[in-house]
Amino acid sequence: MIKSFVDKKLTFRDMDPDVSLKAAADMSSAEIIETVSASSLRGRGGAGFPTGAKWKFCSRAEGDQKYVVCNADEGEPGTFKDRVILTRFPHLVFAGMSIAARAVGATRGLLYLRGEYTYLREGLMAALQKRRDDGLLGDEIMGVDGFEFDIEIRMGSGAYVCGEETALIESLEGHRGEPRNRPPFTADTGMNAMPSVVNNVETFAWAAAIMEKGPEWFRVVGTDQSTGFKLFSVSGDIDRPGVYELPLGITVQELLAAVGGENAKAAVIGGASGRVVSQAEFNRKVCYEDVPTGGAVIVFGPGRDMLDVAENFLEFMCEESCGQCTPCRLGNTKLLECVRMLQEGTCSAAYLREIVELGESIHLASKCGLGQSSGNIFLSIVENFREEIMGRALGAVEPATLRS
Ligand SMILES: Cc1cc2nc3c(=O)[nH]c(=O)nc-3n(C[C@H](O)[C@H](O)[C@H](O)COP(=O)(O)O)c2cc1C
Structure with a gap:
């Protein structure tokens, strides 16, 4: 169950992925990148890199074949939001990938799915087939000359490091999943040494939502440097564990109140690579400029050692x-x-x-x-x-x- 903080209505549920894709199909690459940049969307996978800037670097990179890769490895302990997005809103994610493809000039898309999520594969393949049948993937998408893109699903095997984008690409190429040295960066030298964009599942979903609703709609919520809503996977010693849609910039205290964790002694924000926030710091803000997170919040009650x-x-x-x-x-x-x-x-x-x-x-x-x-x-x-x-x-x- 996803619980929205503001009006009990989940944003993604109100989106129409076809409208998002149509908006992008009617725009040039530069216009799409401008729209996403104007929203100040930052990557929802943890590091918070500005999505518009990432797409711009890739659009400018030279290469015969460009790739859009969806990071659905979701191996961070305490994170389970991407699984929910892929289950309930696969078309929004695929529309987001297609929009990225039009922005950067990619024709191939890969969704790297966490090994433990094998049970999602069949449903995702069916959703992809429906998109092909509906002219939303393949050649001349939505009848637009030159808009060509398709998506394949590739399985991970459950290694945490394979969520790191360069290790993920190594794994996609059939190699051992080990991170690469950077530079060169993925935007220039990614999949098969070609320019590539790697984004989190949620990032693609928000990018699609922004194409439908516009950048101002997205910016109304959040802080200056961390705009929009974010999905949080909240677990541990709380009354109401689940996936929550909350505005970035919410304090830890407010978040705990929303999930029934007021008595907490500490919360791990950001999973195994995040940090522990103690009661004394519960007034800190969950956002990229204060306590950043890819969405995992694990709460520890007073009895925990x-x-x-x-x-x-x-x-x-x-x-x-x-x-x-x-x-x-x-x-x-x-x-x-x-x-x-x-x-x-x-x-x-x-x-x-x-x-x-x-x-x-x-x-x-x-x-x-x-x-x-x-x-x-x-x-x-x-x-x-x-x-x-x-x-x-x-x-x-x-x-x-x-x-x-
Ligand atoms: C050890 C490690 C694991 C990671 N796991 C994931 C993951 O499961 N999903 C994800 O989207 N990003 C993960 N990342 C971040 C990715 O390297 C990359 O920054 C992200 O996919 C970029 O997408 P975004 O800009 O949309 O956030 C991980 C990073 C590290 C270092």
Whole structure:
């Protein structure tokens, strides 16, 4: 169930994907990019890169074949909104991909579907076939000369790192799913070394909505730098878990009130690569300029042991590190080891301080976003629950020296 914050009516339900696509079919590439840029839509997959700018880079890149890739890997712990969008609004997503294709000049689209979502494949294939039958995919889409685009579905195999766009492309090309060095960037050198756009499922759905309703409609909600609504997957110690449509810029407090989590001790915003927000920070805003998120919110009630939380996320990172770079492969095992020592009462305060420094080094030295954010949960727990954590360490350490 999706619950809308403002008027109990989900925005996507009111959209007509055919109207969106028709609007784009009647526009030039530059006009589409201008419309999406004017909305200030930022990518809903986590990093929040401006969608219009991404499309513009790709439209200007040279290449015989361009690709539009939909990132439906949805491997972030606590995220389940893309699954709901793909189940209920596949045509909006496919219209968004087609609009992107017209904007950048791509003729091929790929939807990279999370391995665990295999059960969605048949329905998505049927939706694609219907679009072909209705002249919404294929040659001369909506009768527009030169508007040619089709979409295939490719399956992932459940690796978290394959949600990272360059690892995703490696996987799509049939290689081991490991991130690439950047530059070159995907807009220039993506799928099969050709210019490509990779966007999140929700980003494509919003892009389609913006084409129908216009950029001003989208900008009315949110903050200056984080416009529009966002879907949040909210789980944990709350009364009403589910997928919520909420305005960006909402405070953590307001979000918790909407989901029945007022008594929370902490919330992990942004999944395993996000951060822990404690009660003292519940007035912070969920948006790209304050606490960013791809949509995952996991709430922890008063009875939760934050070391258990750190252990759980670090176990995940150790399991999911692709192993390509040393800081991530080995560093996270050291962080996990430290958490276990704290749990057993064998970690000194001095060692904890060293491990916190190691966590910061992993952030600086890792090759991709997975490693760069892998220590976030641990570090933010140490920072926000200093007393709870220090109470488990042997010996004393000046709090100010624990984390700069
Ligand atoms: C480890 C890791 C996992 C990621 N997983 C996803 C994912 O499941 N879905 C997604 O859309 N983006 C994911 N991303 C972000 C993508 O690399 C990329 O930024 C995103 O697909 C771009 O789309 P957007 O601009 O529409 O957000 C992940 C990034 C990292 C580092």
